[in-house]
Amino acid sequence: MRAGAVALLSAACTALLAAGAPASATATRTTVTGTAATGVPLPYRMADTGGGDQLITARAPGTSATTGTVSWWQRHHGRWRRAGSAPARFGSGGLTEGRTRVQGTSTTPTGLYGLPFGFGTGPAPAGTVLPYRRIGSDSWWCQDNASASYNRWVRPLPPDCAARESERLADYPEQYARALVIAFNYRHPVRGRGAGIFLHVNGEGATAGCVSVPAGAMARILAWVRPAARPHIAIGTADGPTALTRY
Template sequence: MIIRCLVACQLLLAGLLLTPAPAAEAATVTLDGVSVRLRDGTRQVVTVNRTSGTYARVTLFRKKATGWTRVIQSPGRIGYGGLVVGTERRQGTGTTPLGTYRLLYTFGTHARASSWDLRHRTIRAGDYWVQDNRSRYYNRYRNKANGGFRWRLPSSDYNSSERLRDYPKQYEYSFVTSFNYAAQVRNRGSGIFLHVNGSGATAGCVSAQRWFIRSLMSRLEPGMVPLIAIGR
């Protein structure tokens, strides 16, 4: 009897080990026609769907118990050079990178409001976004007083950095994306933001109406791992 029980238990255990594990949540989802590569815990996604030329539809989605739900939507713009695969992008081409990226933190002309949950920096004199390919701070927010990049280069120079105070309208409210942020691949491009609309196409960023970007400042939460997904 004991031997039979042992054999039965061994067979049962073998069966359990061979049983496939439950399927994990899909790594991708399509929202407003845009393919989104999800991260663990993502429940907020901003999609960018090009409609024609340099125009796009920018939409905030949130995942609820019933699935993904559209929250707010705005007309938007992309780069004057159109769209390009992220890994093929080159600095100075005015192209917007396709793909899914984290929304890391915000910056702008206003001090941080109590309703903003993402980390925030208020633009002050001497603040730049570094586009100097020789700098260790490439694709980083940096003040010229701290050095480490050639901030004196004229705007016509390929390696000139972007003085943030020069764009008070666009950068009133702005989100930093993770495009080329961790790896810092030189000449791929830097400063791909989600910001307020200017007068036309961007130099590679995504822009949307002021009310929309301002609303995102209060809606996006780090615990929901917000993403931006740029598609065609």
């Protein structure tokens, strides 16, 4: 076949493919604010988003990073759109695969997790419909591996949960002014993997394994989350084995 004919046939095939391309493929040719260079919003590029219509993503440049970005996404009529974004902080030990994390390493566990309830020393932001618990002087998060209440909110501290192995929530009025429980190691806790991983308000620096954001962003997230939308949070890195898109 002549070169001119080949070129003509190639152009015709390209036109036909473009006409039949799905919307997601077409979107890759358009740059969208807050998305990757491909123009495809992050949730579309993920292996799993939890099956709901709300997703929070917490992304770090790499596993040694202690800062990154939290974004929250809403799916409406099958299309994901970013609802907000804020700078984030991670554990002082960086990030690590959640399934093999070790307690006490100050690492933030990567993975996809539910968001069972919110809590705080302050009141829930206006518009909050997610279950929200006010912190009292006897509110604790049990982190004692020997306790039946391991990785649970307790009030008061049960006899089998040592105070030295747990966190008295009222001792952190700035960080826990408002927070969301991240259901890491929560449904069926594995002893020694870790407890008390939250999305909360920034403190002075990196966290002990949680994800933190500015106070204003935390308030907006709490007011935005809707249990009926089955919200989840995905934590990961930009690439590599713990890439956010793998979860």
